[in-house]
Amino acid sequence: MLLLRLHSCSVLKVDHPPLAFPAGPGPVQSPQAPPTSHLTQQQFQTAPPTAMGHPPMGPHSSQMAHPQSPLAGPTMAGPQSMGGPPPMGGMGRPFPGPPPPGAGGFQQPGPGAAGPPGHPQQLQGTDSTVTWSSTVAISKLTVELKLIVLNAARSVHKSLLEDCTAKCVLANRIAPGTGHQSLTLWNCLCVKGQFGGQMAGPGMAGPGMAGPGMAGPGMAGPFQGGAAQMAGPPQKKLDPDSIPSTTQVIEDDQAKRGGQVYTTNLRGQVPPLVTTDYTVQDQGNASPRFMRCTTYSFPCTADLAKQCQVPLATIIKPFATVPKNETPMYVVNHGETGPIRCNRCKAYMCPYMQFTDGGRRYQCGFCNCVNEVPAFYFQHLDHMGKRVDFYERPELSLGSYEFAATLDYCKNNKPASPPAYIFMIDVSYANIKSGLVRLVCDELKTLLDNLPREDGAESSMVKVGFVTYNKILHFYNVKSALAQPQMMVVSDTAEMFVPLLDGFLVNFQESRAVINNLLDQIPDMFADTNESETVFAPVIQAGVEALKAAECSGKLFIFHSSIPTAEAPGKLKNRDDKKLINTEKEKTLFQPQKAVYEQLSKDCVSQGCSVDLFLFPSQYVDIATMGDVATHTGGSVFKYSNFQVERDGQHFLSDLRKDVEKAIGFDAIMRVRTSTGFRATDFFGAIHMNNTTDVEMAAVDCDKAVTVEFKHDDTLSEETGALMQCALLYTTISGQRRLRIHNLSLNCSAQLSELYKSCETDALVNFFAKSAYRAMLNQPLKTVKEILVNQAAHMLACYRKNCASPSAASQLILPDAMKVFPVYLNSLLKTGPLVGSAELSTDDRAHQRLSTTAMGVEDTQLLLYPRLIPLHNMDVASDVVPTPVRCSEERLTDAGMFLLENGCSLFLWLGQACPPEMIQSIFNVPSLAHVPVDLVRTRSLPELDNPQSQKLRSIIDSLLDQRPSSMKLMIVKQKDRSEIMFRQHLVEDKGLHGGASYMDFLCYVHREIRQVLT
């Protein structure tokens, strides 16, 4: 057992000679490192039932809670109908009642069952240690570490320093036969130095540390970190190969699992990384494209979970795009009575239901209730106890599928209608002058041909409508029978209403002529406007009212320029105040102005009205407030500062096209059911929670993810595992009501080592990012950061204490599955929202915070560890994108050219000594100095007919294609002013706006771990 556990850990041993850490000098506050030890066990404060408190919902919304609501839990079923078991009280708690005798719900016939090879046969009792041992292919690191001392630790003798420097050697040993990796770093002074002398001995914990810490005054100035570094004596660089590498982990996983088929037949199986290229074969559990977990082995008890502090969470992307070669989503129809569900917990028919009694009954895998099989659904069992129609029924053999929903699942028991898209264009002075209005109008003429449609359908059923506005709103009648569009003006924005019902929302194909006529006229109609004031909340209100009147769900595309200062509901004022940064009140910068906007969100959600906001600000617009409705309605916020058509037009149009065309579901409500012993307790995403269990989403598209956290209610069984079922009721793009079901089964173990082996760092980071970004609304940034580091230290300390073999306290031991967790965590701490620097715009910080809320694991992974792709020695003959290198200045070369992307930004970095031939082939100019400024401005590369140019442009195109939103290309020359924008993405280096380098952070975490252990 011990051997196996050793298999799965990297040990980075940091050996501190006793002399090196004189206990004497009191702790010096580090400008970079948050003191955390005093925060043991501190948790993020939960937001007070947030934004969307209790409030009376609109008439439609009440339907959601109606006893007939199919998504409702047991409560909804009404106590009478259930006999014994108590109602669930809306808390989604699994029934506490005694489980019926016999095994739990998760039993599948053993191996040898009839059926195609590789089908789900043994979903139970998987020996994940075996699986695991084969995954531990840690590449050899043979590295010499030259380390050094930054800030000549004043309290230490100089000769000692030199002595220690000489010993700074990192040895790599691989114990024969075990794969156990031991990294030993004989130094400490370097560590001490890099932390500005803070790295004191183990005794330093305690109240003395509660000072200014990470967010203290030292952090206020711009580039503080950099300055401090400069101030020290000349330093040698640490070879970064010595510490766990994200790019290596990604490469290793790609080498091991890339190009393979991942079958989902095993419970608790850890999927390939999000960065790996794999194919999924659904054999009873949802594809990792839909669901990813922080760990695939839950601890059996709440005590263990508390002890390890590893968050138990699943990131669900219900509409994730699935490659063409993977199983499409089957639609199952159970007829008039609707999908078959457990009588007690209301879980839907799925592979975790165990048929018994010759096929006449089934036991629910979630609550253990034994249910009668309806006559129409009866089927005989084979000798293994499996229904003979097992493979014909997606709901019995697949992890993901859909049910056709009956009228019971529709609002007011009326069939749903196809959704509508309303385009709402701010025609105030700024948008007219920038050329945006004309750009949007021109684009819509062709874009509307690409509205999303059902697979195989000839045309889209989505209706469209148009509004323009500044201080007042203009609605357009574009009925196909009209020769000319008609405008209706609403100038009373206080009580918004829609002046026309007939002719406002139309079919584009039918009204094409009138619509094109309107789109031609709009830019000219307002060409001479002087109006610079705008309203905003009434615009959203108008959209909701229009959808209400048409009795459909839909999406508003709002193209807006400025902070809404016109006299109207939701009027905002500039409340940006850099003086609040690094104070207790900094959080207020990110809290939305409530009242009007809070109510608007509720109205939108109850109508299934999603809001996508395209912002074109030239100054502060209070994104924290303006983006609030979008981020509670499954929408997105796009931001183009100081928009210029020439420079940003293509970037914006690609975003708009992707946004209009993407796969999406409307008026959605999601419920996550779990087997007994644990339950979903917290949800993060572009969602609205009206109670503690139902996740309401006005819309959910292929890029939006909801992160769900789980807590124990009781002890989990190793035998039955932990099962979860995500049921999403929604309206399709053609107006059909459907239920999309994703099932996932995890292992449970009383051994923490199993949990650590089954962790997924990328998923953990997604959870930490979302929870920290939510917490910063209610707590000072400093506290949020302290909690993050503290929790990480507890996770790692617990591993060390319980799962690793005994070792010297000076060793830093990282579980293999988490070995790059620190680099991601450190990157998160340095992100705009958390960094607390007056250098950054408040709107940019708020924007990043909001955008991250709905990100899936792929997006947070890339955001926190960008791809840095060397281009100077790429093989132009190959289709392959060059292998990325670590995100550090160390990896740049003066004679090199690099591409960097993180899903939001895209840079082309040109080294000072970039060979003229390379510059010539890409830019068609003789040298770097000749790379024209206007090229940098237009952010596009010339289309040259040579292999280098073609290859580079194809790499860029493929990157843009893969990402949810477009990225504008920034061309950056080494040592230019603009390089700073690029450098802030080199996440292994010291942060430009504060924050430690990766190495410093690792040492810092190590110290925290030691404190936890003492």
Ligand SMILES: [Zn+2]
């Ligand atoms: Zn049940």
